[in-house]
Amino acid sequence: MYDGPSDQNPALTELRDRLRTAMEQPGRSMTALGRGLGLGRTTVHTAVRRSGPPPSKRTVVILARGLGLPVAELVELWRRATERADPASVAGGGAGPGRPIGDWDPHDLEVHPAGTAPGSGPRAAPGGVVRRVLPGYVSREHDRVLARAVREAANGHGRLVVLVGDSSTGKTRACWEAVQPLAALGWRLWHPFDPTRAQEALDDLHRVLPRTVVWLNEAQHYFGDPVTGERIAAAVRSLLTVPERGPVLVLGTLWPKYALRYAALPAPDEPDVYSPVRALLEGRTLIVPEAFDAPALAAAVALAESGDRLLADALTRARTSGQLAQDLAGAPQLRDRYEQGSPAARALLQVAMDARRLGAGLHLPRAFLVDAATDYFSQGEYDQRADDWAEAAFAELARPVHGKQAPLRRAVPRPALRPPGDARPGEAPAGPAGTVFRLADHLEQHGRAVRGDLCPPASFWHAAHTHLTRPDDLYRLAEAARACHRLQWHHHLCRRAAHAGHAGALLRLSRARREAGDHPGADSLLRRAADAGDVDALLNLAERRERAGDTAAAEVLLGRAVESGRPYALLHAGGRRERAGDPRGAEILFERAADAGDPDGLLLLARDRKLAGDLEGAEALYQRVAATGSPLALFQLVFMRGAAGDMEGAEALGQRAADAGHPHALLQLARVVEFEGDVERAEAICRRLVAIGSVPAMLDLADMRERAGDLAGAEELARRATRTGRPEALLHMARKRREAGSVQEAEAWARQAADAGGHDALLYLAELRTEAGDTQGAETLLRRAADAGHADKVENLPAIAAKWRYGLDPDGTPTLPWH
Structure with missing residues (x-):
């Protein structure tokens, strides 16, 4: 209860007198003043009446500013007044500082934003609200220690824990997650912040009520000043040690440099300015590691796979470092x-x-x-x-x-430190760059x-x-220029890379020379690429030697390619062994290729065994390849079961593949089943895939319903697919509209597909524009495809390809003849 009338509290009497005198100036009313300052009339009246509890600090600050009074002087009067008041009696709803934990937004407690909700942010629709979201939380070892302190606080024991870690290691988020169980128990949370962190802490720590979390994020702002830090440390110690004040939970965060500063003992001739802080923090700090360990990373991956887009995005960059x-x-x-x-x-x-x-x-x-x-x-x-x-x-x-x-x-x-003479093809020479x-x-x-x-x-x-200067950089940018149809820059960058010894660039220039009819020049470049160890060049040269009848030289070149261990070299050599009637030699090479990460050779072997009637051997190979996640192997297994009449087994196998993220095999089975006449079963398979969100299955089922005469059902399925925003669904709808004779609608759907990233849609639109006689519009669309690195689309429209024979300049205009 309040400890008496204001005449027993001189500071409160002076505070109210000064506020009342200012309010009684001519032309002022409590109602108008409150409305102008965002305070209720009752709040203003309570602040100046002669009896009752002191007003809140917030009310004092707002009134002082609004009335032109010195804020610091009135806040000091308020502090002295409230020191004589029972904490529960101070104005503000009969409670101490803070508000219920559930009323806080974690970002207002300085939890770093990690992203915005879909449809929010700077690219949201006009008038949209930015909604910040947090990723799923991964509990680590320090969280378990923190959780124990929270349980002890909930059971009536005052606790202080300060998390120590470098910037953005998850300290504040860990505190936020830790206090969530207290929210359900009605605890409050107070974050001293205004007018400064230290000032509000000094002013209001004595008012903290039991069952309150005191939030000292970036605790150096509270403890860093030798004078105020000592007073705040003493107030926190009192909060934790005086039984009638508790239970309270004090949570803080610190960077390691500050924790070390407060823990360090001074030299004998220096003042011990951090003694109270050191005593307070001793045994109450908790280290937050800089990186996630293996179990934490595994938990993060699981959350990402269950749909947490923020964690999934971060893992693409930070999985290795943790x-x-x-x-x-x-x-x-x-x-x-x-x-x-x-x-x-x-x-x-x-x-x-x-x-x-x-x-x-x-x-x-x-x-x-x-x-x-x-x-x-x-x-x-x-x-x-x-x-x-x-x-x-x-x-x-x-x-x-x-x-x-x-x-x-x-x-x-870092310099590449290798033995003398161990130069590697395509590698820039060591030295300062x-x-x-x-x-x-x-x-x-x-x-x-x-x-x-x-x-x-x-x-x-x-x-x-x-x-x-690095050959790899030059060659990759040359290939990027080629993909963008910037052929002149492709040529010049490729020449620079070749001059620096890049084997791939030499091979590319060799092909260009051969296309231009310069076979001696092409052969010279090809030999240089092979001498540099390029596997493609070795294979190419081996084929040429074999066609020329020089089998021995071809074998030597092929052997060098195989020694590289590259899967496609092993596959090439295995195919040659197979054609030469050496199945065992081919199998050994295909096995090596599979071990190196490319199981295509085993698929060829499985096919040959199936054709030879060895179904058991073929299935064993398909099972082995399917274990690597190969959709083709999964389909072959499904198809083999179906061909053997075991349709239930085929469907079960296909469903297992779909559940593992590979719906293609089951969808292919549906197509085969429909082709063989069992439309009902095919539709049932597609519906199962539609239920898990497969867009290709939606489109296949739409086609099935259309063939069955259910145009309304087909339309609904197609529209459902388009609502996913997937380019292939939007382009499917465009083609359907074109078949129905509505070219305008077809263009509209195709433009949506192009805007969604579907580069095939750009070609489709260019074809529509060409048919309409709009060559300029078709060029604009193909230029968009080229700019995005899809210059292969240009060849589909011969008239434009001829106009762009020499490529495009960087600004998109056709390049003038240059070779």
Whole structure:
């Protein structure tokens, strides 16, 4: 209960008098004042009446600001007034500081955001609300220790635990998960924060009621100042040791450097400024490891496989390092730094994104990044660049986000230390390569998503040709240029890679020379590639020697290819043994290829055994390959059971495959069953697959219903498939509309498929535009496909292919003759 009228509490009397005097100025009313400040009339009246409990600190601060009074002086009066009041009597609903745990958003407690809900975020529809979500939680060893402290607090014992770990290792999230059982028991949570963390803690720790969690995240802000830290440590100790104050649970987090600072004993001639903090924390800190261990990673994988998209995304980058928490914490900030950065910083990031997605190595030379950035600026941005724009941009991008990640950081490659003379084909010579930078893994992945349909500008290709020296980088970018139909840059980059000794580039140039009719030049390049150990070149040269009748030389070349251990070389050699009538030799090579990761040879052997009537031997081989997850082997097993009349066994085997994530075999069985006339059974199989969300099964079932005359059922299934947003479903609907004679609707569906990432839809649209006589529209669509790395689509429209014979310039215009 409140300890008496205000005349027994001088500080409270003075506080109310000063508030009342200010309110009684002419033209002021309690109702208008409360409305203007967002306070109720009753709240304002209670703050100034002569009896009753003191007002809350929040009310005092708001009134002081609104009335033009010195806030600090009134807060000090309030603190002195409340020191004489029973904690339960202070205004604020009859409770101490804080609010029910269930009323808190974890992000307001400084749990790092990891992502937004689908349909939310910066790309959401206008007026949409950004909804931050947390990934599933993986419990680790420190969580079990923390959970024990929470149980003890729930059982009436005051506890303090401070989690110690580097930035973004999951400390605050661990605290949030730990207190959830207390929410159901009616506990409150208080996070001292305003006007400063330390000030509110000093002001209100004495008001904390039993069954409260005191949240001291980033505890250095509370304990770091030698003066206030000592007072806060003393107040926390009192909270934990005075029986009538408890139970309370105090949770904090610290970086290791602060924990070490507070634990260190001073030199004999130095003051011991952290003695109270050290005494408070002794035996109450808990280490949070930097990385997830193997069991924690396995648990994270299980959550990802059950549909946790945030964990699944983070695992693609952080599974090897185990630093999942850091990746999750840093990802949103990295995206913000990309989207909200300066034009120069954004240009450098886009260069790095394009380089990585098109095949360049991890370490990108500074000179390449700077020169390549030229065409990533708008003309206005380019004109306004300062002389030191690059230095400023690199400095901006070097500043880290949560998890110690920087968008683009300077890197120091480790030297490859090998015995003298152990040079490897395609490897750049050892030695300094100047300053190099590495793009953050998350931004690399983000770049693939947001820039995957774009062809880099001319400055990118020119800088790559000028500054990149690693043969692998040059060759991969040459192949990317070819995939984008930038044939001139493909040629020049390929020549640079070949000059540096890249075997694949030599082989590519050899083929180009042969197509141009220069057979001696092609043979010379092919021999150079074979001498460099390229397996494709060795196999190609072996075939040429064999056709020329030089069997001995062919055998030597083939033997060199087999020695590489590459699966396709083993398959090639096995096929040759099989054609030569040496089945045992072929089987040995196919076995080696399977052990090296390619079971296609065993599938050939299984097929041969089946054709020879050895069904048991064939099934044994198919079972072995099916164990690797091969859909083709699974289908063959299903088909063999069905062909043997064991349809139930075939379906059961197909269902097991579907349950394991391989529905193709069961769908193929449905197609075979329908072809043989059992439509009812085929539809039943498809319906089972539809029930687990198989889009191909929806489309197959739609076709079956259409053939059965159920047009309404077919339409509903097709529309259900399109609602998944899968490009193949949208394109299926486009084809159906075209068959029905509605070309306009067909185009609309095909455009949706193209926008969803279906590059086949671009070709389909180009064909529709060509039929309509819109050659320019068809070119625009094919250019989109080429920009996205699907230049193979160009050959399907001969008139455009002829116009683009020499390729495209980076800006998309047809290249003039250059060879």
